[in-house]
Amino acid sequence: MITRSPMLLHCSQPPGDRDLPETGAWQRQLAGAIRDPRALCQRLGLDPSLLPGAESGHALFEVRVPEAFARRMHPGDPADPLLRQVLPLEAESDISPGYVTDPLDEAEHTARRGLIHKYASRVLLIASPTCAINCRYCFRRHFPYHDNAPSRAQWDESLDYLRADPQLREAILSGGDPLAASDRQLAWLVERLDAIPHLKRLRLHSRLPVVIPDRVDGALLDWLASTRLQKVMVLHINHANEIDDAVIAACNRLRHIGVTLLNQSVILRGVNDDVDSLEQLSERLFEAGILPYYLHAFDPVVGAAHFDVDDARAQQLVAELRTRLPGFLMPALVREVPGGASKTPL
Numbered sequence: 001m002i003t004r005s006p007m008l009l010h011c012s013q014p015p016g017d018r019d020l021p022e023t024g025a026w027q028r029q030l031a032g033a034i035r036d037p038r039a040l041c042q043r044l045g046l047d048p049s050l051l052p053g054a055e056s057g058h059a060l061f062e063v064r065v066p067e068a069f070a071r072r073m074h075p076g077d078p079a080d081p082l083l084r085q086v087l088p089l090e091a092e093s094d095i096s097p098g099y100v101t102d103p104l105d106e107a108e109h110t111a112r113r114g115l116i117h118k119y120a121s122r123v124l125l126i127a128s129p130t131c132a133i134n135c136r137y138c139f140r141r142h143f144p145y146h147d148n149a150p151s152r153a154q155w156d157e158s159l160d161y162l163r164a165d166p167q168l169r170e171a172i173l174s175g176g177d178p179l180a181a182s183d184r185q186l187a188w189l190v191e192r193l194d195a196i197p198h199l200k201r202l203r204l205h206s207r208l209p210v211v212i213p214d215r216v217d218g219a220l221l222d223w224l225a226s227t228r229l230q231k232v233m234v235l236h237i238n239h240a241n242e243i244d245d246a247v248i249a250a251c252n253r254l255r256h257i258g259v260t261l262l263n264q265s266v267i268l269r270g271v272n273d274d275v276d277s278l279e280q281l282s283e284r285l286f287e288a289g290i291l292p293y294y295l296h297a298f299d300p301v302v303g304a305a306h307f308d309v310d311d312a313r314a315q316q317l318v319a320e321l322r323t324r325l326p327g328f329l330m331p332a333l334v335r336e337v338p339g340g341a342s343k344t345p346l
């Protein structure tokens with residue numbers, strides 16, 4: 001008979017995780033993502049007239065769509081709410097007055113390479129410069145990630161910054177997408193964050209469990225489960241159709257190890273700028289064990305003016321949403337105002 005040491009027990013998979021994704025599956029899916037506008041149009045059976053616009057947008061910010069996400073789109077429908085988030089359009093080349101490349105003024109607040117400290121008690125770390133998907137409306141589409149992809153030495157500097165400020169209670173891993181980094185790197189970083197006594201919480205802002213649910217595999221669960229820090233993951237889902245059974249299973253694996261799941265969305269014209277879509281999103285999030293957190297007002301980023309929903313309309317949609325949902329399924333409509341001490345409620 002084999003007796004299991006506490007160490008082995010700690011390392012064994014939690015019950016209910018027999019159907020963990022195969023190791024390495026997510027890296028293969030990421031490497032195999034659609035990265036060409038022609039391939040995207042073909043995969044979705046789109047009218048070839050969309051291709052020139054897609055090519056010109058791609059030249060500004062490259063197409064990237066993993067198959068696991070493309071699978072949730074309706075073929076042949078250029079208005080599909082998931083496709084709209086990733087298909088480049090001619091309109092991205094438009095110059096619109098008031099649209100800027102760094103709407104949040106992040107360049108001002110980058111205290112160290114890869115570290116943004118804007119708000120009291122929490123610091124944002126750019127843990128990976130890349131994403132698993134390229135969202136056309138992304139306010140970071142012009143962010144100089146290459147200057148913000150830290151080396152080990154730079155990480156040590158960031159960690160010193162966190163160690164030196166006892167007012168900090170939370171480290172936020174962001175990006176890009178922090179889960180695009182390897183588990184080895186993330187385990188290294190989280191082990192060091194864990195050792196900073198004044199930190200209480202680890203937060204991850206990631207779209208990867210939604211885009212490639214197999215990202216939530218045994219290797220990820222191992223390092224995430226092993227930290228003493230309380231764990232929060234803020235997912236990024238804009239439409240109910242993004243949540244399929246594989247996403248729900250990934251969320252269950254995360255909740256199983258004690259991760260609190262929240263969601264942030266961006267209000268986007270043609271994706272979720274109607275009350276029915278917002279209502280279905282909140283309902284579907286809760287089915288997956290996720291609570292709505294923020295609904296971001298649109299940021300005026302160059303190349304994405306065609307997604308703009310004005311504040312008055314966003315406020316009206318949220319007021320109507322409130323008449324349909326319990327309070328705990330209401331996201332807070334916020335905007336990030338440069339120089340603000342927090343996100344600003346609208």
Ligand SMILES: *Cc1c(COP(=O)(O)O)cnc(C)c1O
Pocket residue numbers: 116117118119122123124172336342343
């Ligand atoms: C949004 C953001 C946070 C987190 O804000 P919360 O209101 O705590 O979700 C922290 N740091 C930066 C730089 C941010 O942009």
Ligand code: SF4
Pocket residue numbers: 130131132133134135138139140141175176177207236
């Ligand atoms: S996953 Fe997030 S950071 Fe990456 S492109 Fe999409 S919105 Fe931007």
